[in-house]
Amino acid sequence: MIREVITYPNKLLREKSKDVVKFDEELHTLLDDMYETMIDQNGVGLAAIQVAVPLNALIINLPNEEDIQDKEDLIEAINPIITHKDGEQIFMEGCLSVPGFNEEVKRAQHIIVEYYDRYGNKKVMESEDFLAVAWQHEMEHLSGHLFIENLSIIKRKKFEKEWKKKLKNK
Numbered sequence: 415m416i417r418e419v420i421t422y423p424n425k426l427l428r429e430k431s432k433d434v435v436k437f438d439e440e441l442h443t444l445l446d447d448m449y450e451t452m453i454d455q456n457g458v459g460l461a462a463i464q465v466a467v468p469l470n471a472l473i474i475n476l477p478n479e480e481d482i483q484d485k486e487d488l489i490e491a492i493n494p495i496i497t498h499k500d501g502e503q504i505f506m507e508g509c510l511s512v513p514g515f516n517e518e519v520k521r522a523q524h525i526i527v528e529y530y531d532r533y534g535n536k537k538v539m540e541s542e543d544f545l546a547v548a549w550q551h552e553m554e555h556l557s558g559h560l561f562i563e564n565l566s567i568i569k570r571k572k573f574e575k576e577w578k579k580k581l582k583n584k
């Protein structure tokens with residue numbers, strides 16, 4: 415089922431998500447719904463809080479070399495933690511909760527993440543480049559933050575002005 419994606423400045427997006435304790439049917443439904451919702455909105459990643467569920471769960475599905483978003487590449491991560499990060503990269507980011515806005519953000523180039531799959535099996539993933547960006551972006555949602563908080567003061571002010579205008583014209 416497609417769920418509603420909440421958008422900035424909805425206060426729920428500032429909430430810190432809690433760890434999942436039950437790897438049950440309800441979690442599986444949430445993850446399935448998150449996937450449907452993300453695909454429907456042409457996204458490449460989604461955190462549970464974006465569909466108003468404050469749980470530490472996220473999904474990532476980047477396009478492959480042929481630019482196809484293959485479900486076989488779908489990552490479902492429960493209670494993820496970054497255990498290592500290094501390097502630096504600047505990447506043009508966007509977010510389904512800040513639709514229509516893209517800006518460059520600086521993040522670690524290489525990370526190692528520990529997480530659980532939907533059945534509660536522990537996983538470790540090493541990632542770099544775009545995938546590392548996606549992990550860091552989605553995990554930021556779980557801690558109650560958005561990518562726009564990483565912008566310089568000038569860029570943030572410009573964003574707020576444009577966003578206010580956009581909300582008014584809705």
Ligand code: CO
Binds near residue numbers: 511555
């Ligand atoms: Co986002």
